[in-house]
């Protein structure tokens with residue numbers, strides 16, 4: 001159970017809210033300023049003290065103009081010993097996206113200067129048109145995201161890893177802001193845990209291990225069942241079994257159930273989240289070349305997002321029912337492995353004509369989508385590192401979105417924008433279904449032409465999602481890893497967690513959107 005102010009931390013960042021009158025204890029102050037703006041007298045100098053002011057004041061007349069990305073470190077004679085000035089650029093173009101990056105810059109700058117405790121004013125950073133609670137949530141999430149480093153497999157340096165242990169946020173702190181901070185902390189922590197799972201090497205993160213990780217989530221509020229190979233055979237999940245045949249690491253099917261809806265609530269039909277859990281994708285017999293294979297331990301990023309999305313939803317006590325389904329396999333070449341030309345009989349009864357063993361994600365997802373039917377879901381959403389083609393289409397800054405209706409598409413775009421997991425739509429038109437017609441089976445796992453690979457993959461999945469009232473597919477291959485300029489450490493981005501939580505928050509009944517359990 002997590003209560004606000006309680007010190008449950010995986011990564012040990014303590015976040016405290018202070019009012020203007022309380023004195024911060026941090027060893028470093030961060031002063032984010034808009035272009036040509038001076039620190040607002042009263043509140044800043046009250047905290048920094050007059051002796052320090054004599055050192056700091058001259059910076060504003062000569063040296064520091066608060067242009068976007070400008071940064072100065074000032075060493076002060078009296079505590080706090082460090083002052084970090086950060087330029088925000090022009091105030092009239094301040095957005096939630098910029099606040100996201102700023103929050104990360106704060107932590108990165110602190111780590112660079114080896115400041116482990118920080119303080120700054122939250123309310124100055126408010127974004128026009130967006131309430132302070134949402135801004136506060138964004139700040140907290142991104143402070144945590146920027147603090148994360150995947151160090152488990154490295155020798156610890158003598159001086160330790162640079163790390164921000166405590167942040168004091170000065171704010172007029174309404175109750176809504178407090179709740180938002182608590183929520184941001186949970187979401188930030190779960191996103192980082194998602195990154196930890198995805199970054200773990202393939203030899204260690206096997207289907208069995210992934211299943212164990214899922215089992216330990218949700219603070220006892222998520223029911224987790226693991227289906228082994230025998231169970232998969234009983235269910236006739238020929239897709240998952242087919243893809244897994246080349247590997248000694250045997251497949252699992254992970255089922256997570258969170259029942260948060262209040263009794264009798266209209267939202268009792270669950271949302272089903274499906275995550276691609278390929279713990280390593282060598283390509284199979286259609287072996288990937290060196291460059292393409294290096295990141296393929298992260299081919300379970302969709303699974304990790306579903307596991308930690310549900311963990312966050314449970315910790316937040318959202319009043320909604322959510323099911324997570326994860327087919328977990330390793331795609332390896334092996335003498336028993338599946339082959340191009342194979343016809344795999346899926347749980348749905350449809351056969352898949354395998355034309356390329358590297359298009360394995362859609363094959364295992366087909367069985368998971370069929371399994372989802374037993375929940376009579378109100379919405380099914382899958383999250384998968386499905387195609388390199390989605391990266392070709394969008395670059396690495398947006399997840400590709402496919403949805404069965406315009407309203408769902410609009411909701412997901414908005415949720416993406418607000419949560420920071422940016423998505424962009426591609427078409428789901430019946431014309432594309434022509435491209436995946438098979439010769440000897442029902443559906444081919446490869447499009448007929450080399451164009452539009454992300455769309456043909458979505459059209460393939462659609463064949464197994466026709467009975468759902470609503471279905472959406474997120475191809476997260478483009479956003480699987482962080483990129484230069486995002487102010488995050490290298491490796492898995494944790495994409496999906498923030499989006500799934502924000503979506504479920506919106507779909508939960510309006511009056512009580514949940515908050516962390518007190």
Ligand code: BES
Pocket residue numbers: 281283299356358359360361385386387388389445446447453477478480
């Ligand atoms: N896991 C890959 C897709 C991928 C590529 C994810 C890059 C993250 C970064 C997927 O299984 C795959 O190999 N897809 C093939 C499909 C093709 C054979 C139709 C691809 O994109 O090349």
Ligand code: ZN
Pocket residue numbers: 281283357358359360361
């Ligand atoms: Zn593949």
Ligand code: ZN
Pocket residue numbers: 278281299358360361385386
């Ligand atoms: Zn794959």
